[in-house]
Amino acid sequence: MFRHSIAAGGAAVRLALAAALTTAGLTGSAEAASMRRIITMVAVEAKGGTTVDKEPFPSAALPEGKGYELEAPNAEGRWEVSTYRWEPNQIIVNQGDEVMLEILGVNGAEHPSMIVGYDINFTVKRGQLTTVTFTADKAGVFEFRCGTHQPSMVGELIVLPGS
Numbered sequence: 001m002f003r004h005s006i007a008a009g010g011a012a013v014r015l016a017l018a019a020a021l022t023t024a025g026l027t028g029s030a031e032a033a034s035m036r037r038i039i040t041m042v043a044v045e046a047k048g049g050t051t052v053d054k055e056p057f058p059s060a061a062l063p064e065g066k067g068y069e070l071e072a073p074n075a076e077g078r079w080e081v082s083t084y085r086w087e088p089n090q091i092i093v094n095q096g097d098e099v100m101l102e103i104l105g106v107n108g109a110e111h112p113s114m115i116v117g118y119d120i121n122f123t124v125k126r127g128q129l130t131t132v133t134f135t136a137d138k139a140g141v142f143e144f145r146c147g148t149h150q151p152s153m154v155g156e157l158i159v160l161p162g163s
């Protein structure tokens with residue numbers, strides 16, 4: 001749903017963003033010029049848990065894949081849930097921007113990943129900063145995904161169309 005509204009309303013979103021930037025004094029005109037963009041990201045694992053005396057173990061399974069894990073109660077009745085994520089998982093740039101993603105691996109040994117539609121492959125490793133640079137020359141919505149931790153470790157690169 002959201003993806004469709006972005007795709008259909010890209011021009012409106014771009015104008016709104018340009019207006020917001022102008023209001024903030026970040027650009028002199030309603031048309032944002034191509035910029036160098038540096039976006040810091042992390043590969044993280046969100047975790048939570050409790051015990052069955054406080055909350056029952058969920059009866060519904062989570063989607064298949066290594067992106068979600070639901071551990072059954074242990075001998076003490078404690079159960080855990082975890083998921084791998086990109087943070088942020090939505091990136092908005094203007095067409096023509098020179099984009100640099102600086103991605104720190106915090107959880108998980110490695111994340112072999114790609115930006116679908118941009119033919120960009122990269123691997124994020126724990127404790128290392130992976131730099132991904134590209135020119136956002138194609139407008140549209142593009143998935144970036146880890147090949148291991150699906151279906152949760154996915155995000156959207158939104159490239160707003162140029163004039």
Ligand SMILES: [Cu+2]
Pocket residue numbers: 084108110111112146147148149153
């Ligand atoms: Cu991963």
